[in-house]
Amino acid sequence: xxxxxxxxxxxxxxxxxIVPISIPKLNKLGFDVIIEKGAGExxxxxxxxxxxxxxxxxxxxxxxxxxLIASIxxxxxxxxxxxxxxxxxxxxxxxxxxxxKIIGAGITLLSLDVIPRRLSKxxxxxxxxxxxxxxxxxxALMGSLHVSKMVPMMMTAAGTVRPxxxxxxxxxxxxxxxxxxxxxxxxxxxxxxxxxxxxxxxxSLGAKFxxxxxxKDAESSSGHATLFTDKGLQQAFDEELMKAVKEADVxxxxxxxxxxxxxxxxxxxxxxxxxxxxxxQGAVVIDMNCDTGGNIVGSVDGEIxxxxxxxxxxxxxxxxxxxxxxxxxxxxxxxxxxxxxxxEGKLVINPEEQVLTGDEGGISAGYGGILIAEDGxxxxxxxxxxxxxxxxxxxxxxxNKEQKDKNQTxxxxxxxxxxxxxxxxxxxxx
Numbered sequence: 001x002x003x004x005x006x007x008x009x010x011x012x013x014x015x016x017x018i019v020p021i022s023i024p025k026l027n028k029l030g031f032d033v034i035i036e037k038g039a040g041e042x043x044x045x046x047x048x049x050x051x052x053x054x055x056x057x058x059x060x061x062x063x064x065x066x067x068l069i070a071s072i073x074x075x076x077x078x079x080x081x082x083x084x085x086x087x088x089x090x091x092x093x094x095x096x097x098x099x100x101k102i103i104g105a106g107i108t109l110l111s112l113d114v115i116p117r118r119l120s121k122x123x124x125x126x127x128x129x130x131x132x133x134x135x136x137x138x139x140a141l142m143g144s145l146h147v148s149k150m151v152p153m154m155m156t157a158a159g160t161v162r163p164x165x166x167x168x169x170x171x172x173x174x175x176x177x178x179x180x181x182x183x184x185x186x187x188x189x190x191x192x193x194x195x196x197x198x199x200x201x202x203x204s205l206g207a208k209f210x211x212x213x214x215x216k217d218a219e220s221s222s223g224h225a226t227l228f229t230d231k232g233l234q235q236a237f238d239e240e241l242m243k244a245v246k247e248a249d250v251x252x253x254x255x256x257x258x259x260x261x262x263x264x265x266x267x268x269x270x271x272x273x274x275x276x277x278x279x280x281q282g283a284v285v286i287d288m289n290c291d292t293g294g295n296i297v298g299s300v301d302g303e304i305x306x307x308x309x310x311x312x313x314x315x316x317x318x319x320x321x322x323x324x325x326x327x328x329x330x331x332x333x334x335x336x337x338x339x340x341x342x343x344e345g346k347l348v349i350n351p352e353e354q355v356l357t358g359d360e361g362g363i364s365a366g367y368g369g370i371l372i373a374e375d376g377x378x379x380x381x382x383x384x385x386x387x388x389x390x391x392x393x394x395x396x397x398x399x400n401k402e403q404k405d406k407n408q409t410x411x412x413x414x415x416x417x418x419x420x421x422x423x424x425x426x427x428x429x430x
Contacts, residue, residue: 004066014323082106093259136177148282152186170255171198234267253295261293291316
């Protein structure tokens with residue numbers, strides 16, 4: 001078996017999918033690892049380090065010819081062939097056309113960001129958690145760096161300095177790490193989340209949870225936050241949050257919706273638009289989701305801007321600012337994940353493996369597991385993705401032997417997939 005590690009094609013991507021320390025573990029599983037020349041340079045990993053650990057340095061063509069490709073973003077898959085496996089962060093629900101093309105190429109797509117959240121076995125493979133954890137840490141540091149006052153409380157001969165006030169929106173992995181880091185810096189912290197389960201986690205780290213009277217839980221069976229539609233409770237949520245935001249020195253927004261654009265900080269449009277006007281002069285807002293629509297009105301993807309005297313930081317994927325550590329953790333996730341693909345020295349898709357096909361909670365919400373598609377067909381458990389990427393086909397006639405012999409190509413919404421694959425996959429059937 002051969003595992004290929006391409007250089008990331010996005011110039012802003014500083015991470016690499018596999019680091020040298022993982023190669024002996026992968027070798028033990030039966031993989032020969034080939035790394036594109038210079039793939040680890042931005043993360044601080046040299047070609048010689050890979051070779052010292054048993055890896056082979058090659059060019060793009062050699063790397064992309066591997067049975068399994070491991071990357072962070074989707075690589076240039078035009079170099080891949082039908083039947084190869086691609087493990088990466090494909091974000092299939094937000095990149096529908098790209099996903100459609102990968103499926104059409106007959107590539108087995110393994111999207112690591114779609115791991116079942118409630119599956120204990122998958123925790124060591126969870127790239128969302130490992131990367132969001134670092135982003136939350138960096139967000140708290142950036143807030144303390146840009147705010148115009150000291151963060152910890154200080155008692156000096158010249159007077160007492162009160163601690164800076166941090167407000168964290170979203171208390172999942174990134175938010176909890178932001179809370180923990182801000183606490184270590186000495187800040188006074190409040191946090192809010194639409195999921196009631198977050199309250200205990202928040203308070204265990206020393207932050208005050210912003211309670212909303214009468215609030216109902218907004219968490220799906222798959223463990224993701226969901227949109228809440230009760231107008232009365234939305235208004236109550238906004239009012240309690242605005243009270244905290246008005247007094248905040250630093251606001252960090254971490255909330256995102258799985259497979260959709262990030263939700264705004266407030267439910268009400270007016271609240272979002274007037275937020276910075278209501279805040280203190282010199283306050284700082286860090287929008288961690290500006291690359292997926294943003295939580296803050298006025299944030300600009302990749303930039304630091306000022307609005308109403310408030311600094312808004314819109315730098316996405318903050319884990320990229322810690323590429324050495326981020327790559328190491330991502331590499332660990334990949335190394336743990338590929339163990340479910342190997343049986344007796346061969347790459348195998350096990351239909352009984354929940355990491356690949358989904359757990360009960362996720363399936364009931366319309367999501368499968370990491371396995372998005374195989375043999376030109378979306379996995380049956382990804383019912384939401386099937387609706388998002390409809391793939392209607394003409395039903396092949398079983399008695400038409402001439403058509404089968406010619407392996408005639410049928411066009412599926414601008415994607416060419418062989419008739420033999422279509423017949424096997426039952427694409428588009430409900």
